[in-house]
Amino acid sequence: MRVLGITKKGVALVLTAQLLIATQTATMAQAEMLATENAINKYATHADRDYLMDALQRDDVQAAMIEEGVDPAEAEARLAALSDAEVEALVVQMQNDTAGADIVGTLFTVFVILLVTDILCFTRIYNFTRCAR
Amino acid sequence: MDPTATFSGAATRAHVDGVPRIQQDAFFCGPTAIAMVMQWAGSDIQQDQIAELAFSPRAKGTYQADMIGSSRRLGQLAVEISTFDQLLAEVAAGHPVIVFQNLGLGIAPVWHYGVVTGYDLERDAVYLNSGQEDQMVLPFDLFQRTWQRGGNWALVVLPPDDLPVSVAEARVLSAAAALERVGQMSAAETLYQTGAKQWPDSWLWQFGLGNALYAQGDLRGARAALRRARAIAPDVPEIRSNLAHVEAELGG
Numbered sequence: 001m002r003v004l005g006i007t008k009k010g011v012a013l014v015l016t017a018q019l020l021i022a023t024q025t026a027t028m029a030q031a032e033m034l035a036t037e038n039a040i041n042k043y044a045t046h047a048d049r050d051y052l053m054d055a056l057q058r059d060d061v062q063a064a065m066i067e068e069g070v071d072p073a074e075a076e077a078r079l080a081a082l083s084d085a086e087v088e089a090l091v092v093q094m095q096n097d098t099a100g101a102d103i104v105g106t107l108f109t110v111f112v113i114l115l116v117t118d119i120l121c122f123t124r125i126y127n128f129t130r131c132a133r
Numbered sequence: 134m135d136p137t138a139t140f141s142g143a144a145t146r147a148h149v150d151g152v153p154r155i156q157q158d159a160f161f162c163g164p165t166a167i168a169m170v171m172q173w174a175g176s177d178i179q180q181d182q183i184a185e186l187a188f189s190p191r192a193k194g195t196y197q198a199d200m201i202g203s204s205r206r207l208g209q210l211a212v213e214i215s216t217f218d219q220l221l222a223e224v225a226a227g228h229p230v231i232v233f234q235n236l237g238l239g240i241a242p243v244w245h246y247g248v249v250t251g252y253d254l255e256r257d258a259v260y261l262n263s264g265q266e267d268q269m270v271l272p273f274d275l276f277q278r279t280w281q282r283g284g285n286w287a288l289v290v291l292p293p294d295d296l297p298v299s300v301a302e303a304r305v306l307s308a309a310a311a312l313e314r315v316g317q318m319s320a321a322e323t324l325y326q327t328g329a330k331q332w333p334d335s336w337l338w339q340f341g342l343g344n345a346l347y348a349q350g351d352l353r354g355a356r357a358a359l360r361r362a363r364a365i366a367p368d369v370p371e372i373r374s375n376l377a378h379v380e381a382e383l384g385g
């Protein structure tokens with residue numbers, strides 16, 4: 001059968017060639033090392049906020065917040081309202097203050113609680129927090 | 134301002150020993166500031182060598198971007214900071230900090246780079262090596278005004294085995310990747326190793342280390358680092374892709 005002067009064989013050849021090119025392109029993409037910088041931009045930028053959000057969602061932290069009369073949902077909303085720079089400053093200060101200590105232990109919980117109570121204007125521990133009142 | 138009240142969270146006083154005072158050549162305050170911190174870290178580099186990488190003759194000065202870029206081309210870890218708390222924290226940790234000041238007024242600016250080498254809250258003093266033979270001592274208020282007029286810009290320049298204390302991990306990672314970008318692979322390697330010790334649960338340090346070793350032709354070292362990255366984060370496609378690539382080159 002001839003359609004617009006192209007034979008079946010011709011179509012098959014073109015398709016085969018296209019397939020070959022596509023396969024080769026895929027192989028070539030993997031033939032390069034993926035750059036560190038791209039991975040950092042993709043994975044590290046939101047790491048600080050995720051780190052704190054994960055901390056707020058831990059059972060022991062939530063239990064401690066409720067004990068202190070803090071609504072966990074409100075705490076998350078307040079954390080979401082902090083700027084990237086404020087979140088970064090918080091994580092740096094927390095990591096410095098807990099350096100050498102058991103970061104997944106009680107001390108860490110205390111620091112998260114203090115952050116939340118700071119934002120709610122009960123305490124004034126972190127010097128970058130804006131009291132939300 | 135009463136510095137003891139304003140900065141109650143900081144150490145009362147701190148001083149970084151061993152920062153040389155270098156008399157700057159005309160308009161070379163930027164290169165001189167970098168020379169002072171690099172000599173403090175053990176280098177014997179001179180201001181004119183840095184000026185070749187950083188100075189803009191027509192502007193009769195050194196742009197901030199070139200302060201960062203030249204430090205990195207010389208294999209240094211360079212990160213910007215912008216708050217007084219960060220500045221004091223770095224100095225208290227024993228790191229000299231390059232600051233950009235306007236020593237004049239808004240209408241008649243006198244731009245200048247100096248190096249903060251110490252402070253004393255009780256004596257209300259900020260100590261700077263400022264391109265002259267004599268140390269510059271400014272009260273906190275005056276220092277803050279000159280620094281604010283320069284946009285609160287400061288730069289921590291360190292050898293790659295010494296980490297800044299006042300910035301987040303992602304910023305140090307970016308500084309390491311920047312060393313890769315300018316071809317300072319050995320410095321990048323050192324910084325990735327240093328960061329991996331500080332943040333052992335973070336795979337990006339091992340990933341970067343793998344890439345920096347690969348770039349230097351150390352395929353086995355790269356494979357080992359990428360395997361450590363995969364052990365921390367088994368599901369990241371970038372790690373698997375680069376590891377497959379290195380393993381293929383090693384012949385499986």
